[in-house]
Amino acid sequence: MKYDTAGNKIVEMIYNCGCGLTCGCERCNFSLQIGYISDEEAEKMKGELDDWKRIFDDDCNKRFLKKLKK
Numbered sequence: 001m002k003y004d005t006a007g008n009k010i011v012e013m014i015y016n017c018g019c020g021l022t023c024g025c026e027r028c029n030f031s032l033q034i035g036y037i038s039d040e041e042a043e044k045m046k047g048e049l050d051d052w053k054r055i056f057d058d059d060c061n062k063r064f065l066k067k068l069k070k
């Protein structure tokens with residue numbers, strides 16, 4: 001495994017893949033993935049993102065309405 005100057009791993013490309021392409025098959029994609037999350041984790045993250053979007057939109061709307069009142 002190679003590392004850059006900051007100590008991060010450098011992922012090397014697979015040139016001789018069984019699919020005939022670089023990074024095109026399951027084996028290639030599996031070797032390049034950093035990690036997996038479960039369906040429960042994905043749903044939790046989606047819920048947190050939806051909450052953040054709602055808060056962001058509310059804040060933007062308040063700021064916009066505040067500018068209109070001036």
